[in-house]
Amino acid sequence: MTSEIKKKIPVKKTILVVEDEAPLQDAIKLKLQRERFRYLPATTAEEALTILEKEKPDLIWLDLLMPGMGGFAFLEKIRQNPAYRDLPVVIVSVSASPEKIRRAFELNVFDYLVKSHYKLDDIIKRIRGFIVKSPSGQSYERN
Amino acid sequence: MKSIKTKTISAFLAVIGVMIILIALIIVVNLGLTNRYKQINENIVYEQALKDEVWLLVEDGYGGIKTNDYSKYTGRLKKILEIENTLNSRFTATAVDKESKVAYRSVRNSLTAVIAVIEETKKDWEEGGELIGTSETFQDAILKFEFVKQNTTDLLLAETKNIAKVTQDIKKIQTFFFLIVGIIVFLVTLILVVFSFVFTKKISGSIIELSETARRISEGDLKISVSGALLERKDEIGSLSKSFALMVNNLKEKIKALEFSGKELDKKVEEISANNRELEKTKTAMVNLLEDANILETSLKKERDRIRTIVSSIGEGIIVVDKKNKITLINQSAEKILEITAAEVLGHDIVKVIPLYSGLERMTLDNHPVAKVLQTGKIFFSSLKDNLYFQLSSGRRFSTIIMAAPILGEKISGVVLMFRDASEEKELDEARTGFISVASHQLRTPLTSMRWFSEMLIDGDAGEINEDQKHFVERIYQGTERMINLVNLLLQIARVEAGRLKIEPVPIDFKNTTQGVISMLRVSLEEKKQKVVIKTDPDPFPVIPMDQEVIWQVIQNLLSNASRYSPAKATISISISQKGEFIEYAVKDTGIGIPKKYQKRIFEEFYRAENALKLVPEGSGLGLYLVRMLVERWGGKIWFESEEGKGTTFYFNIPVQGMKYKEGEVGLGV
Numbered sequence: 001m002t003s004e005i006k007k008k009i010p011v012k013k014t015i016l017v018v019e020d021e022a023p024l025q026d027a028i029k030l031k032l033q034r035e036r037f038r039y040l041p042a043t044t045a046e047e048a049l050t051i052l053e054k055e056k057p058d059l060i061w062l063d064l065l066m067p068g069m070g071g072f073a074f075l076e077k078i079r080q081n082p083a084y085r086d087l088p089v090v091i092v093s094v095s096a097s098p099e100k101i102r103r104a105f106e107l108n109v110f111d112y113l114v115k116s117h118y119k120l121d122d123i124i125k126r127i128r129g130f131i132v133k134s135p136s137g138q139s140y141e142r143n
Numbered sequence: 144m145k146s147i148k149t150k151t152i153s154a155f156l157a158v159i160g161v162m163i164i165l166i167a168l169i170i171v172v173n174l175g176l177t178n179r180y181k182q183i184n185e186n187i188v189y190e191q192a193l194k195d196e197v198w199l200l201v202e203d204g205y206g207g208i209k210t211n212d213y214s215k216y217t218g219r220l221k222k223i224l225e226i227e228n229t230l231n232s233r234f235t236a237t238a239v240d241k242e243s244k245v246a247y248r249s250v251r252n253s254l255t256a257v258i259a260v261i262e263e264t265k266k267d268w269e270e271g272g273e274l275i276g277t278s279e280t281f282q283d284a285i286l287k288f289e290f291v292k293q294n295t296t297d298l299l300l301a302e303t304k305n306i307a308k309v310t311q312d313i314k315k316i317q318t319f320f321f322l323i324v325g326i327i328v329f330l331v332t333l334i335l336v337v338f339s340f341v342f343t344k345k346i347s348g349s350i351i352e353l354s355e356t357a358r359r360i361s362e363g364d365l366k367i368s369v370s371g372a373l374l375e376r377k378d379e380i381g382s383l384s385k386s387f388a389l390m391v392n393n394l395k396e397k398i399k400a401l402e403f404s405g406k407e408l409d410k411k412v413e414e415i416s417a418n419n420r421e422l423e424k425t426k427t428a429m430v431n432l433l434e435d436a437n438i439l440e441t442s443l444k445k446e447r448d449r450i451r452t453i454v455s456s457i458g459e460g461i462i463v464v465d466k467k468n469k470i471t472l473i474n475q476s477a478e479k480i481l482e483i484t485a486a487e488v489l490g491h492d493i494v495k496v497i498p499l500y501s502g503l504e505r506m507t508l509d510n511h512p513v514a515k516v517l518q519t520g521k522i523f524f525s526s527l528k529d530n531l532y533f534q535l536s537s538g539r540r541f542s543t544i545i546m547a548a549p550i551l552g553e554k555i556s557g558v559v560l561m562f563r564d565a566s567e568e569k570e571l572d573e574a575r576t577g578f579i580s581v582a583s584h585q586l587r588t589p590l591t592s593m594r595w596f597s598e599m600l601i602d603g604d605a606g607e608i609n610e611d612q613k614h615f616v617e618r619i620y621q622g623t624e625r626m627i628n629l630v631n632l633l634l635q636i637a638r639v640e641a642g643r644l645k646i647e648p649v650p651i652d653f654k655n656t657t658q659g660v661i662s663m664l665r666v667s668l669e670e671k672k673q674k675v676v677i678k679t680d681p682d683p684f685p686v687i688p689m690d691q692e693v694i695w696q697v698i699q700n701l702l703s704n705a706s707r708y709s710p711a712k713a714t715i716s717i718s719i720s721q722k723g724e725f726i727e728y729a730v731k732d733t734g735i736g737i738p739k740k741y742q743k744r745i746f747e748e749f750y751r752a753e754n755a756l757k758l759v760p761e762g763s764g765l766g767l768y769l770v771r772m773l774v775e776r777w778g779g780k781i782w783f784e785s786e787e788g789k790g791t792t793f794y795f796n797i798p799v800q801g802m803k804y805k806e807g808e809v810g811l812g813v
Binding site (some may be wrong): 021023024027030031034065094095098115116117119120121 | 583587595598599627
């Protein structure tokens with residue numbers, strides 16, 4: 001199944017993963033690289049902002065509960081910047097509170113996934129599916 | 144028209160006038176006669192005196208002087224003498240008696256001459272001069288005097304004779320006059336009597352006729368009418384008759400009208416007396432009521448005192464306010480909790496004197512519970528999550544739970560505010576909330592990494608593993624999954640138990656939601672090759688407002704239970720139908736069933752039936768407990784029918800109006 005997907009992706013997409021838990025970062029890194037994504041790790045939102053000054057990822061994988069400014073403050077900040085207003089973001093959090101989900105979608109994320117509910121494989125599938133199909137993803141690519 | 148009054152008055156005036164004239168005439172004539180009579184008598188009285196005295200009267204052209212002692216008047220005479228020449232008047236000396244009757248008279252052209260004459264005459268007189276006569280010694284001259292020589296007695300006799308004659312004449316005249324007067328008086332009286340008789344007769348006749356008519360009318364004879372002769376009269380009788388006739392006509396009409404309304408009146412009278420009877424009854428009832436009220440009042444007073452004692456001894460703070468937010472009662476507990484005394488706050492506005500905060504914001508008339516209750520008339524309950532605080536003057540701030548209820552009469556007359564110091568509960572609640580959020584993050588993050596890594600091991604991401612290794616890792620994976628589910632369930636239960644779960648209804652289709660749950664459970668269903676059949680009545684089934692997460696959680700738990708305890712290839716039937724005011728949702732399986740002896744306790748926390756424990760050892764015993772709490776929170780019911788070994792049907796219902804919105808801090812998702 002993975003080999004099939006590989007064939008469909010001609011360009012290597014860059015994914016910025018903002019996640020403070022090192023073991024999870026390791027797992028994500030392994031999975032994304034196996035799926036031929038370019039992987040950019042950030043353990044805090046502040047670090048992610050620094051990376052965004054130099055890099056233009058195709059998608060941001062964002063955790064919410066992190067030390068420091070946290071996922072929402074980061075998201076609000078990048079949405080104020082016209083360059084990142086439409087940048088695809090997926091929230092991958094342990095929390096499933098409706099308030100957070102609502103707030104996330106108000107900040108124009110393309111999906112909100114509860115970590116413990118999904119297999120890593122399933123999350124990657126969703127990301128891939130979005131990058132291939134999403135109009136906003138495509139429009140971002142053209143830019 | 145000349146009225147009777149006018150006629151009578153003029154007749155009387157005429158008679159009186161005639162009488163007055165007659166009487167006056169008689170008086171005047173009589174007076175004249177009397178005077179004359181008097182003169183004659185007086186002359187007789189002074190008869191003797193005339194013998195002795197001669198009066199001298201000196202007329203000076205200015206009225207004269209009468210004296211019998213002219214010497215006394217010498218001065219006066221002299222004075223007259225002085226003007227004699229200028230006046231060139233004549234002087235007459237006349238001797239008169241006391242009655243001014245001339246004894247003799249002498250006229251001279253000077254006073255001196257007069258005096259001389261008088262002296263001379265006097266001398267003669269004194270010498271007893273018998274001769275009294277007129278001497279005209281100087282006929283051509285100015286001097287002229289006269290003597291009367293006559294015997295006084297003779298004179299007097301002659302006079303007396305005259306008097307007697309005159310007296311007789313007078314008496315005759317008087318008699319004549321009296322006769323005339325008598326006749327006149329008699330005639331006048333006669334005329335008056337006749338006149339009045341005729342007149343009275345004329346008036347009283349009409350009046351008798353009128354009064355007869357009146358009498359007959361008064362006896363009820365209404366056919367009679369006033370005679371035409373009376374009506375034609377032009378005096379008061381005429382107008383009286385006309386008025387009377389008019390009155391009679393009016394009376395006839397009135398009597399007709401009265402007869403007409405007589406029946407109406409009878410009816411009215413009957414109604415009024417019926418009303419009166421009612422009133423009498425009401426009065427009696429009122430009196431009874433008042434007696435009862437007195438008894439009631441006494442017992443109310445007792446009851447009031449009892450309630451006061453209870454209120455003051457209650458541990459909760461109680462404040463009663465009137466409809467203007469003024470504090471009218473405060474119990475001891477309230478004084479203690481708020482660190483105030485009743486004297487400080489009684490009669491004051493509660494909003495002003497007892498600062499109440501919602502979070503950090505001071506409550507005002509707009510949002511104060513008391514104001515809300517006064518406005519809506521509904522009971523106000525607060526909970527810990529409302530974050531109400533009292534702030535004391537000492538600076539102490541503590542969480543409170545408030546209940547405010549209206550005092551209802553015809554209108555809201557005030558509010559009872561009941562509250563307690565909830566600071567301990569608040570601390571506990573905060574600790575609990577803290578635990579839930581810590582648990583949701585701190586437990587699930589490591590569980591997630593366990594899940595992902597075991598998943599990758601199974602997938603061979605870390606290299607090929609043998610069947611045994613794969614089997615072991617799969618066990619780790621399953622255990623992790625169970626752990627995650629258990630944590631989720633515990634967190635959900637904690638939220639529901641804390642009353643922090645909110646319900647946000649949105650229109651939801653039962654069938655779609657159920658199919659969503661089925662597709663989520665597809666893996667396990669496919670594993671056991673089980674089938675789920677959904678039937679709705681009616682089909683399609685109407686959309687109703689529900690909280691998506693809550694209904695999802697309930698259906699998912701019931702469906703996964705049905706699948707778990709049913710054999711392979713079993714069919715699970717779901718039916719949705721309307722039963723009166725409720726929608727009934729049934730999940731029927733063909734599983735192991737619930738033995739009778741466990742049925743009572745099946746919804747208890749962590750409770751599992753023995754046969755279930757045997758078949759599925761990894762179950763938590765939390766699923767049905769959570770389902771029951773959720774169904775009860777939306778106001779529904781959950782029950783089941785089951786036979787051991789044959790299967791179970793779980794039912795829950797929901798009002799046709801759907802779920803109602805409920806405030807809360809969190810949803811079911813964790």
